[in-house]
Amino acid sequence: MLATKNTTSATIPLDEIMLNALKAFDKYKKNSPEQKATFLETIANEIEALGDALINMASEETNLPAARLTGERARTTMQLRMFATMVKEGSWVDASIDTSMPDRKPAPKPDLRKMLIPLGPVIVFGASNFPFAYSTAGGDTASALAAGCSVVVKAHPAHAKTSLMVYEAIKTAIKKCNMPADVFQHVHDEGFKTGKDLVQHPATAAVGFTGSLSGGKALYDYAFERKNPIPVFSEMGSINPVIFFNDTLENNSAELVKMYAGSVTLGMGQFCTNPGLMIAVESKALNTFLENLSEEISKFVPSKMLHEGIQKAYIEKQEKALSQKGVTLIKKSAYQSNGIKTLPAIAAVTGETFLNNPTLHEEVFGPYSLMVKCKDIDELKRVWLSVSGQLTTSLMGTDKDFNDNKELIEIAPAIAGRINFNNPPTGVDVCPSMVHGGPFPATTDSRFTAVGINSVKRWVRPICFQNCPEYLLPLELKNINIKKIWRLVNNQLTNGDVE
């Protein structure tokens, strides 16, 4: 309770919070899948019940328009319900059963049964750019609660009141569903020290973060300093390189301009999947595309960014990029509505200059995109491979382009967690096949995703029961498969009973 007040790190009783999180975990994990699912669904209902008040508060705190926030809220409640469905269905525990073979030589084979269990209390750090879907009751919280973990959210200072409203909705759900009061706790503090202390507390089992490279890496470092290291999944920056092939530039230029301009400026470019880098081989068609793209971008009416810190960083980083030797500004937006200086910009540079200047590889968080004009496909390949780990990389091409560049396209998986074909990178669909992750520094562990049902895998570990009496086995591992979940039984996938 204390933790929800506006307190300073010195007065936040972190020991008490984490001890409560651990106690709540021990109780919460024993709930049936149906109880956990109802809890997740009730959180979704209670968030919806906040109505316009929540949207208004978020809009006030983040400058994001109501339509966008309404969509984000729908995504957030959809995620909670998606995890509820997953938990109810039950196969996500990856159950596996190998029955005993008493007569096996040289030694009898014991009965072995395996499933996934929750890690423990998870600390979630919300994102500034997604006050709902990647924050208080966002994907990290939903997946951790689905796993059976308790959660402590460190509210993002940029939308602390919104976070508090969502917290109240979760508290109502906790009461309605008779869940342990501290299965979800909410800490609000402006400072960095609280975050560090939460990550390093002995009772903390894992950490989820969405935000900047500096923030995500700092948490990773804090976890490393622990006596017992714990998993930290930080989803961090990305410039999401987009390749434009020749044939499509020649034949689909107008369409590409519209798609790309929309993607760069969507939500004032404040997405981790915002395309910050274009790569193409120089040609007349490319120049035409760039001119038209810049023209299209110049028509865009900018709006306020999430908060002053982000706006300031955007302007500084854009100016720094544009001032690099060899960088040509094609065009900035013509508008300066309400004195907003956040002008989308499209710039260009040669392949060689890009390869030799690490500053140009840095993310400019906001509506900005740099075109790297390569002298040939070999240089394009080198430029593409020179960027560090990415959330996405995209390929704009016709069938002719793809067939002409098959070997090049094979590189894509090495670069990113998701590869788009003739699709803008923005727009992260929430479904089992989504991968929102990628090699460092896109995330701290490329083996996981932050979006979709598989994001639950970040908060669970396998446990094996050897020769366990049937009456002590968890429901998921008993001979009778009452929930008809999919299990690997003696190497065969089946939703039947063990015979």
Added chain:
Amino acid sequence: MLATKNTTSATIPLDEIMLNALKAFDKYKKNSPEQKATFLETIANEIEALGDALINMASEETNLPAARLTGERARTTMQLRMFATMVKEGSWVDASIDTSMPDRKPAPKPDLRKMLIPLGPVIVFGASNFPFAYSTAGGDTASALAAGCSVVVKAHPAHAKTSLMVYEAIKTAIKKCNMPADVFQHVHDEGFKTGKDLVQHPATAAVGFTGSLSGGKALYDYAFERKNPIPVFSEMGSINPVIFFNDTLENNSAELVKMYAGSVTLGMGQFCTNPGLMIAVESKALNTFLENLSEEISKFVPSKMLHEGIQKAYIEKQEKALSQKGVTLIKKSAYQSNGIKTLPAIAAVTGETFLNNPTLHEEVFGPYSLMVKCKDIDELKRVWLSVSGQLTTSLMGTDKDFNDNKELIEIAPAIAGRINFNNPPTGVDVCPSMVHGGPFPATTDSRFTAVGINSVKRWVRPICFQNCPEYLLPLELKNINIKKIWRLVNNQLTNGDVE
């Protein structure tokens, strides 16, 4: 090639090795599942073709008896063939397909398809106590090659010649299967620097280690120091606590003595699953059990340990443990064959003393076991919870014991990766349901296992293809499911085609 010579770190061309590993990875991963499977099977065949010469060399280098080594070799080739079967069957890639919904509101749904792909070159550090199954062509190598990774093994100095023989077998398999020559490379060096340099090389994608806490944690630290952190799976020490309940001590004492004495002394106690800690509530039956156990252990004829360093550490650590205040030596082995001083010992201590002395929580690698005599079940619980993360924990009890202690037994998953019921912890069955892992310091990441087909998950990451033309999709993600692998298609598990 150079790398197989007895070289010093200064002369090992690590850059060349890692560059070759990366090049080989790019070629190797493109092999079909059938080609990779044949390669793994051929390695198994070639290891078997080495015949007695391999067993003799390993026995000479490790002091392990031929019978044990023959069994271990069988396990090693079985593992290679198990992964071959997994790769051929193909469902291990966790394929998932969500087809497009062009009419979805508010935005069309793109086609999304996901599968697991290999991380890149993996460095494997072999274990001293398993010259075959956890070394050169052991579980780490087999799972990494199955994933599609190239491998660089740093040979364990304690059985370097055995390692070299296995390497020759793999080289023959590489030639026979027409695989890239450097898909597997072998580095032999006594120093620590080479290991550090391998872990920190930019081309290295992941690390597998089996051995001591100090060694495994050091590699973890080296990886952390990288510009881009990479996954390190270190499987380290464990004392594998065994709980003895009252009713079974009263009724099954003789059987328990036999089982436990066998487990403590198996392979001179040189297993990471060796039971180093017993916990029970004090009783007359417990005293009788302890006396009989010590009597049984005293009959054991010790043999030479793996190497002098391990023998020295065993004697020192055992003496240190036995010299702690409050520790009573029950009995040591009566034998001192061939002047071997490695005498198995059983000791006892009170719960309170154990709780207050961290030295008693440390692993004594070798045949040694400490009984913690608790004053009641509550103290037993505290003692059990006081040990750090374990590979296994075991429960010896009758149905009456288990029913009387249901709440206590629920703690077990928090302690270890595997829970044994009336089974000794030694003997790690290789099957899909096995978990050879556990919370730190048992391993550096409890979300993975080092044994069984799921160990492949350490070396892979998911990749998502968005709106990818059918002709560019990997075989596993095409509409026609030619291999009939299990895939999640629009949220339904099926081995059919996409319609």
